[in-house]
Amino acid sequence: MMPVVALVGRPNVGKSTLFNRLTRTRDALVANFPGLTRDRQYGQAKIGELEFIVVDTGGIDGTEEGIELKMAEQSLAAIDEADVVLFMVDGRAGLSSADEGIAAHLRRCHKRTLLVVNKTDGIDADSAVSEFYQLGLGEVYPIAATHGRGVLSLIEIALAPQ
Numbered sequence: 001m002m003p004v005v006a007l008v009g010r011p012n013v014g015k016s017t018l019f020n021r022l023t024r025t026r027d028a029l030v031a032n033f034p035g036l037t038r039d040r041q042y043g044q045a046k047i048g049e050l051e052f053i054v055v056d057t058g059g060i061d062g063t064e065e066g067i068e069l070k071m072a073e074q075s076l077a078a079i080d081e082a083d084v085v086l087f088m089v090d091g092r093a094g095l096s097s098a099d100e101g102i103a104a105h106l107r108r109c110h111k112r113t114l115l116v117v118n119k120t121d122g123i124d125a126d127s128a129v130s131e132f133y134q135l136g137l138g139e140v141y142p143i144a145a146t147h148g149r150g151v152l153s154l155i156e157i158a159l160a161p162q
């Protein structure tokens with residue numbers, strides 16, 4: 001069985017961009033439009049020698065109603081079925097209360113979770129990641145999904161035998 005990696009986080013942090021990079025497809029809709037991916041989206045990913053299933057989600061922002069509530073439910077289902085969760089945050093926007101709400105859920109889940117700070121291209125990665133340690137999820141991994149920086153080493157760590 002291939003491991004299942006879920007991409008979770010509030011809208012617009014770059015989940016679909018990372019999904020596209022991992023699957024090399026245009027299947028996930030990427031736009032500067034929060035919440036465009038309404039449902040879970042599955043893809044077969046290959047990076048280096050590593051093969052896995054990656055799950056894109058619409059995003060959670062902690063204030064869900066209507067269609068957004070459905071998206072949040074999809075994210076919770078994706079967390080449930082994953083072997084590893086990549087919890088993505090936005091290194092340019094900084095820490096938000098939505099991030100704190102998601103982190104609180106993930107700490108309760110006891111699911112293997114890596115905290116990923118995206119959009120670290122062109123900014124100082126060390127200072128971008130520092131505030132996210134307070135989410136209480138351990139190590140923080142900087143990446144740039146658009147450029148691929150940090151992605152291979154992130155996946156190697158995510159899929160390393162425990």
Ligand code: GDP
Nearest residue numbers: 011012013014015016017030031119144145146
């Ligand atoms: P999602 O809502 O979490 O799926 O986010 P998207 O993948 O749709 O990306 C939202 C916006 O962030 C788009 O305009 C992307 O081009 C941009 N974005 C994603 N990853 C990066 C990155 O690594 N660096 C920068 N600078 N922008 C990014």
Ligand code: MG
Nearest residue numbers: 015016029037
């Ligand atoms: Mg998306």
